[in-house]
Amino acid sequence: MKNRTSIVLFALIVMISCNTKSENENSTKKEIAPKVTDSILDKQKDIDSTKEENEDIKELANKVNLKIESVEKIDFDGDGTKDFICKGIVNQQGLQNEYWIDSNFKIVKNKLVSIYGRLYRQYINLDEDKEPEIFEVDVYDDGADYVILDQNLKTGKDKIVMYYNPVIIENNNYYWGYPWDVTSIMSKEENGQVKLYCSLNHNIERDGNEESYPKHQKQMPVIFFNGKHTQEGNEKKISNLKWLTLQEIVKLIER
Numbered sequence: 470m471k472n473r474t475s476i477v478l479f480a481l482i483v484m485i486s487c488n489t490k491s492e493n494e495n496s497t498k499k500e501i502a503p504k505v506t507d508s509i510l511d512k513q514k515d516i517d518s519t520k521e522e523n524e525d526i527k528e529l530a531n532k533v534n535l536k537i538e539s540v541e542k543i544d545f546d547g548d549g550t551k552d553f554i555c556k557g558i559v560n561q562q563g564l565q566n567e568y569w570i571d572s573n574f575k576i577v578k579n580k581l582v583s584i585y586g587r588l589y590r591q592y593i594n595l596d597e598d599k600e601p602e603i604f605e606v607d608v609y610d611d612g613a614d615y616v617i618l619d620q621n622l623k624t625g626k627d628k629i630v631m632y633y634n635p636v637i638i639e640n641n642n643y644y645w646g647y648p649w650d651v652t653s654i655m656s657k658e659e660n661g662q663v664k665l666y667c668s669l670n671h672n673i674e675r676d677g678n679e680e681s682y683p684k685h686q687k688q689m690p691v692i693f694f695n696g697k698h699t700q701e702g703n704e705k706k707i708s709n710l711k712w713l714t715l716q717e718i719v720k721l722i723e724r
């Protein structure tokens with residue numbers, strides 16, 4: 470018994486001293502692009518969306534009794550099984566239903582999307598509930614909104630958590646994070662919490678026809694991504710780069 474107590478005590482001391490060491494190392498770290506090895510998005514990417522063959526679409530359409538044009542498979546509820554995002558028939562206004570159907574063939578979300586925009590989505594779980602949050606970009610000719618959405622699969626309504634400026638760090642330079650240039654979100658897991666690499670100190674001005682001043686935010690944070698830039702941009706002054714949870718960022722920017 471005594472032996473066991475001393476083993477536990479020893480393990481505790483080792484843990485505490487390791488923790489202190491890593492905190493000290495962090496505080497002296499320079500502001501350079503970190504190497505992110507454990508991105509939840511990358512794990513999700515392994516089961517990235519796949520287009521289904523016609524026969525599968527027919528079978529699915531029959532099961533849910535809907536007219537379906539295309540199917541994307543992705544685990545959007547985080548239970549480890551792939552679900553379906555199905556596009557319906559386009560109406561005269563250029564709008565199309567997007568049916569989110571879980572692996573039990575229950576329609577949990579029904580969104581109306583425009584065929585004139587191009588939708589890009591990345592999935593990453595950032596909080597305690599198991600369903601991933603969604604980084605969504607809807608690109609039009611005159612601009613794009615970059616938002617993080619929190620899903621509520623009970624009500625079927627997504628909530629905008631915040632608008633952000635996407636920036637790619639490549640060779641220690643900053644580039645605008647166009648969705649087609651981005652490969653993964655810079656994220657890491659620390660003490661059971663997922664943190665995003667971000668900055669609240671920057672000189673980025675948006676000039677498209679997008680939401681520049683969302684009413685619940687006093688500023689737009691920069692969220693960093695890995696990727697490869699295809700377009701040069703203006704010099705970006707960004708400082709005070711740090712790792713924060715989504716909740717911490719929201720707290721700092723809310724009006």
Ligand SMILES: [Ca+2]
Pocket residue numbers: 543544545546547548549550551552571572
């Ligand atoms: Ca699922």
Ligand SMILES: [Ca+2]
Pocket residue numbers: 594595596597598599600601602
């Ligand atoms: Ca979540």
